Amino acid sequence: xxxxxxxxxxxxxxxxxxxxxxxxxxxxxxxxxxxxxxxxxxxxxxxxxxxxxxxxxxxxxxxxxxxxxxxxxxxxxxxxxxxxxxxxxxxxxxxxxxxxxxxxxxxxxxxxxxxxxxxxxxxxxxxxxxxxxxxxxxxxxxxxxxxxxxxxxxxxxxxxxxxxxxxxxxxxxxxxxxxxxxxxxxxxxxxxxxxxxxxxxxxxxxxxxxxxxxxxxxxxxxxxxxxxxxxxxxxxxxxxxxxxxxxxxxxxxxxxxxxxxxxx
Numbered sequence: 001x002x003x004x005x006x007x008x009x010x011x012x013x014x015x016x017x018x019x020x021x022x023x024x025x026x027x028x029x030x031x032x033x034x035x036x037x038x039x040x041x042x043x044x045x046x047x048x049x050x051x052x053x054x055x056x057x058x059x060x061x062x063x064x065x066x067x068x069x070x071x072x073x074x075x076x077x078x079x080x081x082x083x084x085x086x087x088x089x090x091x092x093x094x095x096x097x098x099x100x101x102x103x104x105x106x107x108x109x110x111x112x113x114x115x116x117x118x119x120x121x122x123x124x125x126x127x128x129x130x131x132x133x134x135x136x137x138x139x140x141x142x143x144x145x146x147x148x149x150x151x152x153x154x155x156x157x158x159x160x161x162x163x164x165x166x167x168x169x170x171x172x173x174x175x176x177x178x179x180x181x182x183x184x185x186x187x188x189x190x191x192x193x194x195x196x197x198x199x200x201x202x203x204x205x206x207x208x209x210x211x212x213x214x215x216x217x218x219x220x221x222x223x224x225x226x227x228x229x230x231x232x233x234x235x236x237x238x239x240x241x242x243x244x245x246x247x248x249x250x251x252x253x254x255x256x257x258x259x260x261x262x263x264x
Contacts, residue, residue, distance in 0.1 A: 034116075036135070037201070041124045044201050046116040046135050047081070049109050055081050065106045069095065072102065087121050087130075094130040097215075104211030105134055112136075120200040122239075129239035133195075133202035133212070161214045162191050167252040168213065170234065173245045174199075179238060183213045185254075197238070222251050227261050 036044040049060050056071040058064050071077050073095040078088035095102045108115050118135040122128060161183075168183035177198035184192045193209035195202070204212055216237045222230060231247050234240075247263040 036118070042120065042122050042200075044118060044120045046118050048116045049113075051081075052109075052117065060106065060110055062107075062110055065103060065110065068106055069099070069103055083121075087123075090121065090128065090130045091119055091132075094132055098132065098212070099215075100218075101208065101211040101215045102132060104207045105132060108134055108206070108208050118202065120202060122200070127239075127241075131197065131200040131202050131239070133200075133204050134208050159191075159210075159214055161217055162189065162210075163254065165251055165253050167250070168217070169248075169250040171246070171248040172235070172238070172240060173248070174241070174243070175245060179240060181209070181213050181216070183210065199240070222259050223253070223257070227263060230259075231263055 034046045036046055038044070047055075052068060052072070053059050055077055056068055058068045058071060060068050073092055075085070075088040075092040078091045079085060081088075083091060105117055109117065114136045115134050116136050118133045120131040120133070122130070162185045165183070166185050168181065170179075170181050172179040179197045179199065181195045182193065186192065191210045193204075193206065193213055195204045195209040195212045197203075216234065220230065220233045225233070227249075230249060234247075234249070235242060235244075245264065249262070250258070250260045252258045
């Protein structure tokens, strides 16, 4: 059957629209998931506040962050969002394991309309993991020059880590990619933090980065651990491989002491 020129044009346009808004396979029909990138082993998807509202049935706001977190810690929520049973459990487990980071992400989303949740699933033959982070520009309403880099300044509720250290600087360098994090405690107790994992595409600043780094150091006694124990703890929490080119670790403590070493 021959197609008219108009029909062909409409079909081409339809294909273009479909490609432009690729849906994530699953039962969730809302125009929620935005696939940022997808390879044979890795998929990066972002979810807006509206997406999470529809999936959880909870309107994300300052007073509902913990309730939304509880829902996102359940595999059923992620199955609703289109993930397979296996990946849904992994994503939910990541939220459970990274509570402080997850709550920091949800807080950033509440405070910044341009910020979305980013979920990275990696499924390789001998290695599987999930990472979470944020994507988008974080600008607090009514403060034109504000960003998540500064959103945690003047915080009167200092975390345990921020009371113990003055500076953290970690860099794990591989052949083609790097993982870097910085954590600086200012004189007023506020924290300036940055985190970037080039393997997962996660790049954070401010509260989200602070929560990620604090979760990373949870359970690690830096002063009383060996270089190998510190290295193994950090890589395990990151889900990173041991075949790095350089592991550069530096922590300056509030009491003036420091732990500073490199492993190549």
